[in-house]
Amino acid sequence: MTHPSFMELALEEARKAANRGEVPVGAVLTGNDGQILARDGNRTLELHDPTAHAEMLVIRAASRALKSERLVGCHLYVTLEPCTMCATAISFARIERLYFGAYDEKAGAVENGVCFYMKPTCHFVPEVYGGIAETEASQMLKAFFAARRG
Amino acid sequence: MTHPSFMELALEEARKAANRGEVPVGAVLTGNDGQILARDGNRTLELHDPTAHAEMLVIRAASRALKSERLVGCHLYVTLEPCTMCATAISFARIERLYFGAYDEKAGAVENGVCFYMKPTCHFVPEVYGGIAETEASQMLKAFFAARRG
Numbered sequence: 001m002t003h004p005s006f007m008e009l010a011l012e013e014a015r016k017a018a019n020r021g022e023v024p025v026g027a028v029l030t031g032n033d034g035q036i037l038a039r040d041g042n043r044t045l046e047l048h049d050p051t052a053h054a055e056m057l058v059i060r061a062a063s064r065a066l067k068s069e070r071l072v073g074c075h076l077y078v079t080l081e082p083c084t085m086c087a088t089a090i091s092f093a094r095i096e097r098l099y100f101g102a103y104d105e106k107a108g109a110v111e112n113g114v115c116f117y118m119k120p121t122c123h124f125v126p127e128v129y130g131g132i133a134e135t136e137a138s139q140m141l142k143a144f145f146a147a148r149r150g
Numbered sequence: 151m152t153h154p155s156f157m158e159l160a161l162e163e164a165r166k167a168a169n170r171g172e173v174p175v176g177a178v179l180t181g182n183d184g185q186i187l188a189r190d191g192n193r194t195l196e197l198h199d200p201t202a203h204a205e206m207l208v209i210r211a212a213s214r215a216l217k218s219e220r221l222v223g224c225h226l227y228v229t230l231e232p233c234t235m236c237a238t239a240i241s242f243a244r245i246e247r248l249y250f251g252a253y254d255e256k257a258g259a260v261e262n263g264v265c266f267y268m269k270p271t272c273h274f275v276p277e278v279y280g281g282i283a284e285t286e287a288s289q290m291l292k293a294f295f296a297a298r299r300g
Contacts, residue, residue, distance in 0.1 A: 049210050050219040050242040051201070060199050069200040084266060085242065088235035092200040106271065113271030114264040116234060121256065121263030 006030060006077045007099060007133045009039055013054065014079045014140055017041030024140045027054035027078040029062045029071070029095075037062035037074065054078060055086040059093050070094045079137040081108035081130065087116045090126060097127045101137030156180060156227045157249060157283045159189055163204065164229045164290055167191030174290045177204035177228040179212045179221070179245075187212035187224065204228060205236040209243050220244045229287035231258035231280065237266045240276055247277045251287030 006028050013026025026041040038061035043052045055078050063069050071093045079101040082090060087109040090098055100110065109116045110128055117125045156178050163176025176191040188211035193202045205228050213219050221243045229251040232240060237259040240248055250260065259266045260278055267275045 044219050048213045048217050048219050050213060050221075051206055051210060051239050052219075056201055060201060063198045063200060067198050069194050069198050069202075071200075083238065084264070084271065085235050085238035088233065088238070089201050092235065107273070109271065114234070114266060114269055116264060119264055121234065121259065123257070 006036075006075075007079070007101065009036075010054075010077045010079050010101070011133060011136055011140070013039055013041040014137065017043070017054070018140065018144050020046060022046065024144050025054045025078065025080045027058045027076060029058040030075045030077070031062075031066075032073040037065055037071075051085065053083065053086050055082055056089055059089055059095075063093065072096070075099065076126075077132075079133070080104055080141065081110050081112065083107045084109035084114055084116060088122075091117070091122055091124045094124050095126050097129065099129045099132050101131070101133050102141060103130060103134070156186075156225075157229070157251065159186070160204075160227045160229050160251070161283060161286055161290070163189055163191040164287065167193070167204070168290065168294050170196060172196065174294050175204045175228065175230045177208045177226060179208040180225045180227070181212075181216075182223040187215055187221075201235065203233065203236050205232055206239055209239055209245075213243065222246070225249065226276075227282075229283070230254055230291065231260050231262065233257045234259035234264055234266060238272075241267070241272055241274045244274050245276050247279065249279045249282050251281070251283050252291060253280060253284070 010026040014024040018024035022042040028039045038058035040057040075097040081104040160176040164174040168174035172192040178189045188208035190207040225247040231254040
């Protein structure tokens with residue numbers, strides 16, 4: 001599978017999250033051979049867990065599956081720029097590459113906010129590719145928040 | 151129970167973490183009536199989970215117990231200054247007060263590093279009390295890392 005296809009799956013997880021009433025963010029984590037280790041969407045409300053962002057759920061699932069707290073050589077695809085919590089978890093997990101969709105000025109921590117990967121307290125920096133399928137990811141979030149306000 | 155006693159329990163969780171071969175950090179989360187909602191220590195190796203810091207484990211356990219992803223009015227006691235991931239999770243959980251032990255220049259995110267609570271991408275700021283039982287918390291960490299290097 002190619003990169004756009006993995007992001008397409010992440011977008012599918014985001015749509016499923018929206019259908020559950022969650023903020024529509026989805027993530028896919030792939031292993032060394034390009035196999036899918038985990039895919040999930042945001043579940044903070046369903047699980048009563050403020051840490052249950054899509055990225056955290058796939059990192060935790062893949063780590064459990066591989067029986068290792070380090071996901072060396074793995075790639076993460078997520079529809080929104082990771083927040084400060086998730087950006088740090090991605091670094092802790094030693095994920096090799098991060099592909100994200102929409103930029104998040106309000107809460108992002110990769111290209112926005114604390115720009116964690118550029119800071120001395122960040123001890124492992126993934127390769128970062130932002131703005132993949134940005135329009136679709138961003139429109140889904142805008143539609144969700146517009147409907148909630150409406 | 152008084153504040154020093156809750157930090158004493160957090161130190162006990164840190165000692166238990168050290169005995170399991172984990173980095174010795176412990177945490178206690180208390181509710182509105184001062185009751186203990188959760189207590190735990192670092193379990194990243196045991197659970198194969200890079201996000202299983204003491205703070206994350208007690209936040210997740212308490213949120214599950216209260217069936218709410220927001221821990222309004224709750225207080226967190228942790229033996230080490232929270233890292234960037236945990237500082238953010240504490241903010242997401244709307245924890246009212248954070249008491250921490252040793253300061254962490256290398257990876258802390260409250261008084262060190264990204265100083266997350268002072269940043270515009272942080273949307274809820276807890277009251278922070280640092281340096282509680284700092285000496286004991288700090289000595290435990292130093293002894294652990296000295297033994298590991300030895």
